[in-house]
């Protein structure tokens with residue numbers, strides 16, 4: 143995967159004298175780093191994980207995104223002079239204020255790393271995991287960054303209809319589950335992952351329960367034993383433009399499960415809480431930006447899923463690159479005007 147397109151290692155690049163910090167080394171952050179380094183800026187990328195790549199490395203399974211390609215792209219960035227500060231969570235290991243003080247411009251590209259809760263009884267039982275956390279922990283172990291092996295067994299139930307839910311099914315099997323069921327509250331035609339992914343799951347032996355919603359996780363001695371779920375029917379369209387799933391009375395059933403992976407959606411995670419730094423957030427906790435990726439604080443830009451909410455690699459990478467262009471324009475002209 144190529145992150146730097148305007149220059150190659152070994153090219154003579156005139157240093158601009160400006161320093162740019164990028165928070166988040168996913169596709170948006172890496173795409174921006176590849177542009178900014180070629181403009182001659184000093185680029186520092188901060189990431190809380192032990193390896194750059196974000197969800198490209200720690201989220202999406204190997205069979206979809208071969209990791210070697212991502213690693214080659216990152217290696218090239220290092221050869222071009224991009225500085226990576228890994229295992230460094232902004233807001234915990236280094237304060238956002240410090241970055242504001244030290245850099246001429248900042249790009250926030252921290253993605254969506256908080257899992258939405260289902261808000262059903264028993265969600266805190268041992269054996270009920272948030273799918274994204276399971277996926278990241280699984281990859282941390284798989285790639286040798288953690289000694290804690292993530293193993294599943296017997297029957298695992300995945301809840302959700304997005305790409306996180308679909309990939310959680312494959313990884314649950316890889317992690318040792320004997321059977322993996324997926325519960326989705328609408329039908330596959332309305333699933334964010336799309337009909338094709340659901341059909342592929344079925345072809346690969348995963349059991350799909352459409353129009354099914356968990357209503358309780360039941361445990362014994364603090365550990366999950368059963369999932370109680372209810373059948374749904376499709377009602378009127380809701381605010382998402384899709385038919386609203388409505389529970390069917392007296393249709394609940396209980397099924398044994400050793401683990402549940404909840405993939406009910408992810409929430410944007412800016413590297414600070416509230417709007418402390420004069421950086422406005424939307425009601426979805428995403429960062430508000432103008433057309434040129436400028437936030438409401440001078441010198442601070444944002445790109446990728448932290449702006450749009452959960453999206454796809456292509457748009458995240460493209461937004462990082464476009465944000466880099468805006469950063470370069472700001473550094474060289476000092477112009478700061480909100481563009482609707």
Ligand SMILES: Cc1cc2nc3c(=O)[nH]c(=O)nc-3n(C[C@H](O)[C@H](O)[C@H](O)COP(=O)(O)OP(=O)(O)OC[C@H]3O[C@@H](n4cnc5c(N)ncnc54)[C@H](O)[C@@H]3O)c2cc1C
Pocket residue numbers: 165166167168169170171188189190191195196197198201202203206230231232233251252253254255274277305306307309310411412413445446447448452453454455456458459
């Ligand atoms: C399981 C799964 C499967 C997917 N499959 C596909 C697919 O097949 N095709 C597709 O196109 N898209 C897929 N996506 C979506 C795609 O991965 C994302 O849209 C894309 O990675 C977003 O890029 P980003 O750079 O905005 O954020 P991310 O990739 O999330 O990167 C954000 C980075 O910021 C870091 N970070 C967060 N907070 C801090 C902090 N406070 N300090 C320092 N670092 C921080 C994180 O460690 C991470 O490295 C999938 C997503 C998931 C979860």
